[in-house]
Amino acid sequence: MKHSPYWLKALVVVLPASLAPLAALAGASSDTNRVDAMALYNRGAAVVQNTRDIELEAGGQTVGWPLAGRLRADTVWLEGEGVRLTGLSTDAGDNDGQGLLASRIGQSVTLLRDNDAGDARSREATLVGINGDTLLVRIDDRIERLTGDSPWRVAWPADTDNGDRLQLDLDADKAGKQALTAIYQIDGPSWQASYTGRFDAKAGQLELASMAVIDNSGGARLAADKAWLVAGDVARSGGNAPAPMMMARSEAKQSDAGAPEASGDSYRYALDNGLDVAAGGTRAVSIMAPQTFEAERSYRVENSLYSVSRDGERSHAQIRLAFENTADVPLPAGVVRIYDSAGSAQLMGENRIDDTPKKAPVTLTLGTAFDLTSERRLVEDRKTGEKNTGENEQRRTIEIKLYNASADTATVNVIEHLPQGASVESAEPETMDEAPANTAQWQIDVPANGDKTLRYTATWSN
Template structure:
């Protein structure tokens, strides 16, 4: 909701969207820096100048979302953190919620700065009813009018924002100090989203990537500097990543994320203009420049060796394989591939794992309509003293108008091995042999082999 309702702290006006004041969501405080992790967590860093007295005192601090208590870090010259309190989301003991002001005086501020005094008589959802003189004014979330009121003094000028943070600090002397707070919070999971077009004639695959942040929570994400972090970061007790100090970032006019920065064992992508996502909104930014790679469409018929499908046919699986020759890491995310040879043709959709530069990628795209197969166990026999022999027949059918190369992949039982008279394999391993065969258009192809299982002791 975009209308802003104001409460003042010791004469300082603090902007707060009404949705937050009433329900515990949508903070408008912009933090210095935030790093969003793909696992659904964030590290937040924020600095403020605070006037302190000498000795022990409390400092209130605005935070984003539900802060994780055991992740808080405070730094400031001559200032020591001695304890802190975190209120539950939405809790407000000082009466800062708009609904707490019913029956009490409020100030209405017009966009030009003109103010009027009134009495709040009711709050209904995102609508407030204020008595001004002898009439009732209805103020909705779409109204430009701001509502403010005075609350007690709070050192640091904070208000609740998801969770409310109050720190107990000990200062070695009085005066204004720069305090920096770093903490972790639950945050919307971001993910890469790839859209590709594959040209069967040239074998070229062009991929365009976006980073999608779906902020379905009640708190806005507002940071002057921001990064998206890709990779698998260890998290204590299932919590978010450890805090990390944020580096300065050069400004840019580009709406895309900057080049990936290797930080430790993960990559992070700087957002040139920070992060600004309203509560309940979805934001998407270009993650990297489009890439073009050589790709190959592959067909694969894979079964357990002892699987017997009878006369029931299975569809051969289709995939698109390529090497990540872009020179950049590819963060995990959804992938949709379109067929460039035909209008409005989706080849398939799948997911890609975190993929380093130069690593192979196989995108599973679904089943081949025209290419099917059966897998039969035709005979099993016990050989005295030598274990068991199993005979397998794999038959592939191609109803299409082009010859297709299909990989037949078998998974043998533990300890089994192919018989000496089995057809020569094209790849795989001793436990998972593979044969690449050509299946003619409108025809079929049969593969037969035997495997031996040792006698169990």
């Protein structure tokens, strides 16, 4: 990553806090850019809502409005009694100070330097130009170059900078102070659920705790008095952002922690203390109370009838953990990490779940079992039927030998995917009755330190 030159880093300390990207880098704590309400979407982007009292004139006029991130200009909605939005303009924003500095070309700046004794020195100059990391400044009757290695810092009065990066063209019915509410979308911020669980095989229970991890890559501090995390796939147009929609008014009642509220076809998780994440920062917050589920660990060997050789292929069984979302809350999409209570500091594996409604089943694939393996080989493969009749029948026999090197009996689910219209002519042991279409399925107990052999024959027409 390219580091900002010394003079550009130092520039941050004298800028107004309303310039959120720079203020956040400096660790500013001002609430100038704090908004009333914000909703972050787990697919990316955010909806911002803020109300300000503006002194208006009757008729057409332009007013400034601060922004809380990278604006999508076509998403602005303005609400006010007798006030209409007739147009708007905005700058591109500035995430590293270069844009702010470029706007100062031709104007006076102050060069600051601290000596070894801690005494500050300063010089007045005029910013003449910028070439990459090099500044050209005029001091008296000469031009000087300041590079990234220069000990001088560049500063100017904070009150000369305007934080109202959005300019709204309005038409008001009457003059006077008016409360205006702006709703708009910003790019960059996103969040996802992160789950950590502990599985007790003897009790058949899974304890699951959830957090929301907020990633603020939008280049500006996220700060809101009230905030929600929205789970669900909201339609987008022209980018990673939710379709324009009205947020709930900021005075609306928040959900209790751990009790998400349905909002249209999505769910909203309220953050009790609002939101405050520095530009480029990450924050994790709890979004629901820990939940306990009845869960079952199983082992799975899955293959296709087409994929087999006479030489035999050896593979490890998949580890799966299945449970039903019996909690009274939906589970938003995210990564699930499961620890095994049978051993200290023991990870079973990680997997990702999609948005999961209440009562919906969840199956996690957590890796492969070291001691459970299978060897699969082609025993017979032949065609029957008259030549040139187009009615050839394919017949294939496959043998699967399951090995269990552990000290406990293991139940293994064997799934074989069959061609369209195929049927199992014979099998030992017999197939399960309720297998999905074009699938043969077995549930086989493999003894401890032992093995078990499965053989079946399938036929189908070519």
